[in-house]
Amino acid sequence: MSETPSWWRDEPLRFSPILEAAIAEFGAKGYHGTPVRDIARRVGVTVPALYYHHANKEAILLALLDGVTRDFADRARAADADAGDDPVRRLQQVVESIASGMTSRPELAALQSELGYLSGENRERQTAVRDEIEAVLTAVISDGVGSGDFVVDDLAETVRAVLGMLQWIPTWYQPGGPSSPADIALRYARLATRLVGVNDRARR
């Protein structure tokens, strides 16, 4: 691509100074191992000043997860809209948009595993945004099945398999490692097309 498309996460997602301090502290000590006062100290505010912006530690986690998941959902939709009608291209761009989010700030993507610690209402809010991402992939794969481009056993399970392999990226990705974010995104786009039954062996 000569010009970076809007759905490609090139510049890492950025947050307010308090949330950036929280990301650094959670990265070093884990969400559960981080006292709120350490976040306040890192950003140079008092604990009451921090509580003015975020009611408690869970609210900080929620603000981060909301920002990250919303970014994934918006870019997935933009990647789909930008792809035209070809189901293979639509699937590849949506997968590339998600992969680029996983590699741009892996420490943020890894926070998703703390989702279970959110209380009921907050967890539902997060789940709703995740459902948007799943809905984009479901529509793309369903259209491809309808047009005969894709062959799947079970639509929902195939969507989950695509998301599962993408969600795993932050557990092994090392910035500056042998594969660039663009390499990884292209490989996962190809793996995803394989999962929907596109025979790409002749294309090598």
Next chain:
Amino acid sequence: MSETPSWWRDEPLRFSPILEAAIAEFGAKGYHGTPVRDIARRVGVTVPALYYHHANKEAILLALLDGVTRDFADRARAADADAGDDPVRRLQQVVESIASGMTSRPELAALQSELGYLSGENRERQTAVRDEIEAVLTAVISDGVGSGDFVVDDLAETVRAVLGMLQWIPTWYQPGGPSSPADIALRYARLATRLVGVNDRARR
């Protein structure tokens, strides 16, 4: 299969009464939200009696993760050994063995996300057993590439994609849901063969 093979996790993995109490408490309140005294109360022992068996809460988590990961590694190896020489069958059986572990006690598989909270030495011990599982899959896929049955862009990345989609199962699997563990295992076996470039569209 008329007789259940050794690598299929049919009976759920079981632990000592203390560890079973810990699984129940972690499932209800999360690892970080569970005080050790609640585990002791549930199993009906005093906290000092519990500490006689496990030095602290991290030691309890480690005992659980060790048991689960060891079980996955042993069954993956047995599934491979039992499959003969055909790379497709080897891959399918190894994937089925892992999938059956993910669905047999999903609350245990979900504990893997707490791995980052283990201290250095304990985390390394866990990582070593995980590497065994990765090594089984790597050997199977590498052999399939060598024989010309499989075509992959990047061996390590393909292995991680297979593991990623399998690791995601406990986040959505509901016991008693529409798909049985055997259905899920067969579908993931097919998805994995697609990831390595086996064209199965004609086989439907």
